[in-house]
Amino acid sequence: MDHDIKEPDIPEILKSVGLRVTPQRDAILRHIIDRKGHMSADQIYRFMQGSLPNLSVSTVYNTLKSLSDAGLIREIKFGDGASLFDANREPHHHMVCTVCKELFDFYLLATPDLTQIAQQVHFHIEEYHIQVKGICDACQRRMIDVK
Amino acid sequence: MDHDIKEPDIPEILKSVGLRVTPQRDAILRHIIDRKGHMSADQIYRFMQGSLPNLSVSTVYNTLKSLSDAGLIREIKFGDGASLFDANREPHHHMVCTVCKELFDFYLLATPDLTQIAQQVHFHIEEYHIQVKGICDACQRRMIDVK
DNA sequence: TAAGTATATTATAATAACTACTATGTACTA
DNA sequence: TAGTACATAGTAGTTATTATAATATACTTA
Ligand SMILES: [Mn+2]
Ligand SMILES: [Mn+2]
Ligand SMILES: [Zn+2]
Ligand SMILES: [Zn+2]
Numbered sequence: 645m646d647h648d649i650k651e652p653d654i655p656e657i658l659k660s661v662g663l664r665v666t667p668q669r670d671a672i673l674r675h676i677i678d679r680k681g682h683m684s685a686d687q688i689y690r691f692m693q694g695s696l697p698n699l700s701v702s703t704v705y706n707t708l709k710s711l712s713d714a715g716l717i718r719e720i721k722f723g724d725g726a727s728l729f730d731a732n733r734e735p736h737h738h739m740v741c742t743v744c745k746e747l748f749d750f751y752l753l754a755t756p757d758l759t760q761i762a763q764q765v766h767f768h769i770e771e772y773h774i775q776v777k778g779i780c781d782a783c784q785r786r787m788i789d790v791k
Numbered sequence: 792m793d794h795d796i797k798e799p800d801i802p803e804i805l806k807s808v809g810l811r812v813t814p815q816r817d818a819i820l821r822h823i824i825d826r827k828g829h830m831s832a833d834q835i836y837r838f839m840q841g842s843l844p845n846l847s848v849s850t851v852y853n854t855l856k857s858l859s860d861a862g863l864i865r866e867i868k869f870g871d872g873a874s875l876f877d878a879n880r881e882p883h884h885h886m887v888c889t890v891c892k893e894l895f896d897f898y899l900l901a902t903p904d905l906t907q908i909a910q911q912v913h914f915h916i917e918e919y920h921i922q923v924k925g926i927c928d929a930c931q932r933r934m935i936d937v938k
Numbered sequence: 939t940a941a942g943t944a945t946a947t948t949a950t951a952a953t954a955a956c957t958a959c960t961a962t963g964t965a966c967t968a
Numbered sequence: 969t970a971g972t973a974c975a976t977a978g979t980a981g982t983t984a985t986t987a988t989a990a991t992a993t994a995c996t997t998a
Contacts, residue, residue, distance in 0.1 A: 723868020
């Protein structure tokens with residue numbers, strides 16, 4: 645073996661969640677897992693033009709929905725612009741830079757006391773997501789440089 | 792005086808933030824403040840049909856933007872469906888019921904340790920919002936009844 | 939208090955991000 | 969190696985919102 649990092653077996657992952665293996669699903673899931681970051685349906689669609697020129701936008705959306713429903717990826721809706729898809733399935737939250745629009749992960753050291761609040765109003769929490777807006781390091785530096 | 796609760800002086804509020812007083816702005820801000828809850832641009836537009844039948848959808852959007860920019864109302868984007876507008880300017884977060892889609896306020900007892908995390912990655916936090924998804928009390932009861 | 943002007947409103951068109959529909963194609967099953 | 973249930977492609981439709989431009993009006997100032 646030339647490299648220690650094992651490539652994920654995408655067809656096997658798809659089968660494991662009961663999804664049929666198609667070239668479209670294979671390519672889209674592979675791309676999301678490879679790139680690790682957050683990407684929109686349109687970004688995925690445009691990236692695929694090279695390898696799958698006949699891929700339709702509907703298929704991108706259908707695939708992303710299937711992958712999300714199966715729990716293989718996570719959909720992040722910040723309300724501004726398109727949904728972003730994330731291969732990182734660990735529970736984490738997001739900070740978005742209002743300048744460059746880039747999305748950054750963050751992990752909470754201690755979980756906030758939502759359970760207490762939820763119990764008071766008898767709300768059954770399924771999931772929660774902390775959305776932070778602000779300015780990233782790079783954009784802060786850029787603003788200082790301009791001054 | 793017949794009532795102790797003083798009606799808010801809407802024109803005065805608009806002037807105080809440097810906005811011109813128009814019948815459209817007066818009516819929209821009054822409605823949002825009166826109803827207290829969360830409402831979409833379309834809900835506001837439809838409500839206004841009675842009193843301002845010539846009101847245009849653009850004006851609703853423009854007004855909501857002006858009011859938000861002025862800090863008189865807050866826009867909440869959950870990513871599903873339309874933006875909702877909130878007259879409640881106190882810092883608070885939201886729980887949405889996945890069954891009935893109703894939005895509930897909640898107030899955090901202790902602020903989560905976001906500042907530490909932000910300092911580590913040198914992110915300048917402007918605002919944050921905790922979005923909780925789950926099932927509200929009423930819908931939980933309804934589900935038990937059906938069983 | 940009557941222009942004057944900057945701003946607001948209206949109506950319509952345009953856009954972004956999906957979602958629905960349906961004919962065709964294909965991955966899995968037995 | 970069919971048969972069939974499911975997936976894909978292409979197109980049309982929807983929803984929520986933004987852009988444009990002509991008309992109207994709130995506030996200023998003489
Ligand atoms: Mn992430
Ligand atoms: Mn609220
Ligand atoms: Zn940035
Ligand atoms: Zn409910």
